[in-house]
Amino acid sequence: MIQHVLRVILFVIVTSLAVTGPSFATPAKEAPWLPEAAAYRLTLFLGNLAPVPWYKVEQAWSEPYHGSEYRLGALAWLDRESAVDVGDLTDAIGWQDRHAVHVAATRLIALRIEEELDAATAADNPAVSQRAVATAKELYRAFADHIKAADPDAARTLGRAWLELNNATGSAGVLGAGAKEQDSDAMTTARAVISAYLAENYLVADPAPRQTLTAVPEAIARTGQPVELPAALPPGSDIFDQDPLPLLVLNFEEQGIDETDLPLIAYGDMLFDSAEIFGGPARDLGIACSTCHNRSDINQRFFIPGASHQPGAVDVDGAFFNPMFNDRRDDPIDIPSLRGLRFTGPYGRDGRFASLRDFSRNVIVNEFAGEEPTPFMLDALVAYMTEFDFLPNSLVTGDGQLTEAAPDAARRGEEVFNRPFVGMGNQSCASCHTPSGNFLDRKSHDIGSVAAAYEGSHAGALDTPTLLGTLYTAPYFHDGALPTLASVVNWFDETKNLGLTDAERSDLTAYLETVGAADEPYEAFDTANTPFRLAFAELTTFASTLDTLLPKRDAQHILVLTDTVAADLAADAGTMANLSSRPEVYALAERLAEVGAAVRAENWAAAETSWSLFKTDAAAIEEKAF
Amino acid sequence: MMPRLNRRHLLILAAAGLVSQPMPALAQSDPLRLAFIPQENPDKLLGDIKAITAWLSSEIGVPVEGFVTIDHAAAVEALRNGDADISFMGALPFVLAEREIGAIPLLSEVYRDTPSYTGRVFVRRDSGFKMLADLEGRDIAFADPISESGYMYPLAEFERAGLVSSPDAAEDFFGRIFFAGGYQQAMQAMAEGLVDAAGASQYADLLLTPEQQSQVTWIAESDAIPSHVVIARPELDAELRENFVAAMMKLNMPEHRDKLRYLYGPDGYVEADPSVFDGVRTMAQRFGLL
Numbered sequence: 079m080i081q082h083v084l085r086v087i088l089f090v091i092v093t094s095l096a097v098t099g100p101s102f103a104t105p106a107k108e109a110p111w112l113p114e115a116a117a118y119r120l121t122l123f124l125g126n127l128a129p130v131p132w133y134k135v136e137q138a139w140s141e142p143y144h145g146s147e148y149r150l151g152a153l154a155w156l157d158r159e160s161a162v163d164v165g166d167l168t169d170a171i172g173w174q175d176r177h178a179v180h181v182a183a184t185r186l187i188a189l190r191i192e193e194e195l196d197a198a199t200a201a202d203n204p205a206v207s208q209r210a211v212a213t214a215k216e217l218y219r220a221f222a223d224h225i226k227a228a229d230p231d232a233a234r235t236l237g238r239a240w241l242e243l244n245n246a247t248g249s250a251g252v253l254g255a256g257a258k259e260q261d262s263d264a265m266t267t268a269r270a271v272i273s274a275y276l277a278e279n280y281l282v283a284d285p286a287p288r289q290t291l292t293a294v295p296e297a298i299a300r301t302g303q304p305v306e307l308p309a310a311l312p313p314g315s316d317i318f319d320q321d322p323l324p325l326l327v328l329n330f331e332e333q334g335i336d337e338t339d340l341p342l343i344a345y346g347d348m349l350f351d352s353a354e355i356f357g358g359p360a361r362d363l364g365i366a367c368s369t370c371h372n373r374s375d376i377n378q379r380f381f382i383p384g385a386s387h388q389p390g391a392v393d394v395d396g397a398f399f400n401p402m403f404n405d406r407r408d409d410p411i412d413i414p415s416l417r418g419l420r421f422t423g424p425y426g427r428d429g430r431f432a433s434l435r436d437f438s439r440n441v442i443v444n445e446f447a448g449e450e451p452t453p454f455m456l457d458a459l460v461a462y463m464t465e466f467d468f469l470p471n472s473l474v475t476g477d478g479q480l481t482e483a484a485p486d487a488a489r490r491g492e493e494v495f496n497r498p499f500v501g502m503g504n505q506s507c508a509s510c511h512t513p514s515g516n517f518l519d520r521k522s523h524d525i526g527s528v529a530a531a532y533e534g535s536h537a538g539a540l541d542t543p544t545l546l547g548t549l550y551t552a553p554y555f556h557d558g559a560l561p562t563l564a565s566v567v568n569w570f571d572e573t574k575n576l577g578l579t580d581a582e583r584s585d586l587t588a589y590l591e592t593v594g595a596a597d598e599p600y601e602a603f604d605t606a607n608t609p610f611r612l613a614f615a616e617l618t619t620f621a622s623t624l625d626t627l628l629p630k631r632d633a634q635h636i637l638v639l640t641d642t643v644a645a646d647l648a649a650d651a652g653t654m655a656n657l658s659s660r661p662e663v664y665a666l667a668e669r670l671a672e673v674g675a676a677v678r679a680e681n682w683a684a685a686e687t688s689w690s691l692f693k694t695d696a697a698a699i700e701e702k703a704f
Numbered sequence: 705m706m707p708r709l710n711r712r713h714l715l716i717l718a719a720a721g722l723v724s725q726p727m728p729a730l731a732q733s734d735p736l737r738l739a740f741i742p743q744e745n746p747d748k749l750l751g752d753i754k755a756i757t758a759w760l761s762s763e764i765g766v767p768v769e770g771f772v773t774i775d776h777a778a779a780v781e782a783l784r785n786g787d788a789d790i791s792f793m794g795a796l797p798f799v800l801a802e803r804e805i806g807a808i809p810l811l812s813e814v815y816r817d818t819p820s821y822t823g824r825v826f827v828r829r830d831s832g833f834k835m836l837a838d839l840e841g842r843d844i845a846f847a848d849p850i851s852e853s854g855y856m857y858p859l860a861e862f863e864r865a866g867l868v869s870s871p872d873a874a875e876d877f878f879g880r881i882f883f884a885g886g887y888q889q890a891m892q893a894m895a896e897g898l899v900d901a902a903g904a905s906q907y908a909d910l911l912l913t914p915e916q917q918s919q920v921t922w923i924a925e926s927d928a929i930p931s932h933v934v935i936a937r938p939e940l941d942a943e944l945r946e947n948f949v950a951a952m953m954k955l956n957m958p959e960h961r962d963k964l965r966y967l968y969g970p971d972g973y974v975e976a977d978p979s980v981f982d983g984v985r986t987m988a989q990r991f992g993l994l
Contacts, residue, residue, distance in 0.1 A: 109888065110748075147748035205775065212885055237898045241845065244885040252850040253777050253800040255993040649914035655816065657906075664918045 110147045115220040116313035117152035118187050123312035124384050125291040127397040132174045144314035162189045177287045188280035191217045204248035224293035228305040243268035309362030316381045322600035324375035327467040341626040346462025348620035352642040358447035374466040375415045400447035412558030420464040421516045427556045429522045429541030468546045469596030478513025491589025501574035510542045517545035548594035563590045610654045614703040640674030659702045735767035739779040739788035752966035763951035783937040795930040795984045809976035811934040820928035822906045823853035836865045842900035843880040845890040857926035858903030930980045
């Protein structure tokens with residue numbers, strides 16, 4: 079699957095206009111969000127969920143955001159760094175008054191910008207002035223993309239004002255050399271432009287209530303004119319692929335069959351990697367099946383505030399992805415691996431779908447608000463996903479028996495695994511995790527890991543998961559409540575009164591770790607197999623289905639392909655080690671986009687020509703694609 | 705005038721950031737002191753320093769302390785006073801520190817297999833600008849007036865092309881020159897059309913969105929600029945210096961590479977070659993800094 083690494087940058091820095099300090103670093107590095115700016119954007123995001131998760135709004139201000147490089151939460155940070163009063167904000171959060179929170183938080187950010195601008199203009203040396211301007215601009219980042227979307231002319235005027243302001247701060251030089259004095263008049267003039275806009279739009283006395291919380295300037299918001307805001311996830315979101323990247327094992331590939339000879343599967347592979355099949359924010363944000371299921375497995379770092387309770391988890395029927403499918407329950411689940419998918423039905427954590435086809439349709443249409451997929455698309459997706467194989471593991475035979483290479487502790491653990499326990503109704507672990515059946519029984523059981531939804535409910539039964547490959551899929555259980563396989567053993571021992579000794583627990587853990595192991599769990603990158611080369615090979619393989627689709631004049635499915643692959647090819651170019659070849663990759667992406675444009679214009683001859691040129695160009699740059 | 709800092713001043717600065725790793729069992733009681741220049745969030749830097757100094761202590765066998773200075777001048781002053789033994793520094797501050805206190809380069813950072821990088825002049829693809837001469841009368845954003853790749857080296861390309869006679873005469877060629885405050889600000893200003901061009905590190909376009917990256921290109925590239933350097937005060941004990949270098953070189957080994965993220969995130973280190981800084985010395989002279 080394609081690396082969506084750079085797509086994430088789109089979400090993270092689309093509004094990024096500031097970085098602390100001058101350009102010290104040799105390589106480029108994006109600046110972290112300031113705590114209060116991050117809290118503000120989190121507040122907008124969370125405040126638009128239904129129901130509003132108020133405890134998360136409170137956390138957004140009281141705790142460092144996920145992955146923050148700052149040790150302090152926004153309120154503690156403000157207490158240390160600012161004299162701006164936060165009382166209105168904390169009161170509003172306490173009242174759970176959505177409008178009041180928006181007003182107070184917006185005002186707080188505007189006041190912080192003013193506070194830093196005051197410091198910048200009052201400073202008597204360039205270094206202090208520059209730091210204050212840089213901080214002010216980082217705070218402005220909380221508003222910037224919404225200003226640009228709603229009021230582009232003002233955004234440009236403000237952009238020049240920020241340039242003028244920074245330029246006028248002078249320079250402290252380096253070690254006393256090259257110092258340049260501040261230009262106070264120019265600073266005052268530029269600052270006035272910024273302050274006037276803030277006063278008019280973010281420090282107004284009585285802002286109008288908003289149906290959707292945004293940083294759109296008040297003057298625009300009051301007009302009621304629709305504003306198309308750029309898709310963005312809040313600070314703390316992480317939809318990078320996990321590192322190390324899971325190894326993908328495809329049944330046909332292991333048999334030496336080339337994916338380019340399997341057009342249905344190749345098209346399904348493309349769909350698995352395509353945000354085009356989804357709707358709503360998932361599509362706009364570039365989220366695809368593979369975003370959560372990296373290389374058929376999981377993504378341990380996936381995290382979206384408000385939709386994830388911890389990394390590697392997501393609430394797919396919450397308020398964010400598809401309001402129509404919002405069950406209004408905060409019930410994120412740990413992302414399951416899809417390895418060995420053809421052996422692991424029924425599907426869904428509680429096994430609610432007997433058919434992988436039905437499960438896939440539900441993911442596309444209901445969970446991620448996509449259009450109804452065509453039968454061909456579902457056929458392709460199922461054809462591709464049923465090629466996912468378990469990771470080869472030389473410690474276990476195909477029928478679940480330990481091999482000679484397995485450690486002694488695992489052998490002792492195997493006996494415990496097969497031992498019936500009174501606490502489990504005289505069943506053993508192996509009763510459900512049947513070794514000869516890929517360590518599952520294709521049934522659902524209530525083992526007591528799910529809290530009752532209401533008194534007398536029977537909602538706790540979950541589909542038995544396989545144990546194969548699980549050494550690399552922590553955490554465990556449907557909600558990821560248990561961090562290690564050892565903690566799973568402990569949970570069963572304690573909740574089922576198994577009476578295991580310490581040695582037995584250790585041995586049983588060793589058995590699980592042996593069964594769950596793999597010879598090569600992760601993709602091994604080197605100079606010959608770089609992330610970009612992997613992505614390039616996959617994308618050109620996806621494109622190869624045009625050899626089948628173009629002769630059929632199948633415009634609908636061609637356009638899904640060209641829209642997906644052309645965009646991904648261009649986006650992935652930034653991951654190239656050989657950065658000098660990026661222009662050629664951009665040109666290649668444009669060539670594929672030309673195929674799509676020709677198909678849209680029903681100019682099939684032009685489409686064929688562009689496709690032919692794409693193949694020639696792709697072959698020419700393949701050797702440089704690293 | 706360069707601000708003069710005394711030991712008391714430095715300790716006050718360091719109070720919030722001092723993260724020492726006392727090693728009473730070790731033979732040497734005097735710690736090796738590392739000065740770090742804040743590049744981004746100081747909070748993160750403090751955590752990074754704690755991690756790397758602990759590891760260096762275990763490798764070198766002496767206590768290692770790290771602290772954050774307010775800027776390069778403070779770091780150099782700390783080296784001069786003996787409050788710091790070693791500092792992390794850019795190439796330009798190093799050549800100035802070399803002149804000031806005889807600082808010695810120990811290690812150079814490696815990025816993408818090389819201990820150097822370049823500055824480039826970026827433009828939008830749709831701008832039609834193909835060569836530096838096309839930018840006459842146009843607005844350009846540089847990162848900072850003391851940035852090698854974000855000002856000095858890109859501007860030198862205009863001199864090389866015969867478009868600018870000296871740094872002081874640059875304003876005669878351009879419409880406006882802005883110092884935007886950093887690579888990212890300069891590149892965003894260019895990408896968003898606020899200015900016509902940007903002078904920044906060769907890697908600076910990676911700070912743009914993927915869509916923006918495909919919309920920009922560069923029309924000039926500078927000579928190689930030595931990457932950041934780890935320097936020592938000249939009086940530092942030679943054996944301790946060698947031990948430090950040996951420990952740092954271990955960071956290139958696969959089992960230790962994860963620790964590079966605590967040190968500004970290079971891909972590795974090589975032992976510094978003092979001769980590679982000749983170009984920086986010349987550039988500093990040309991800009992009146994040396």
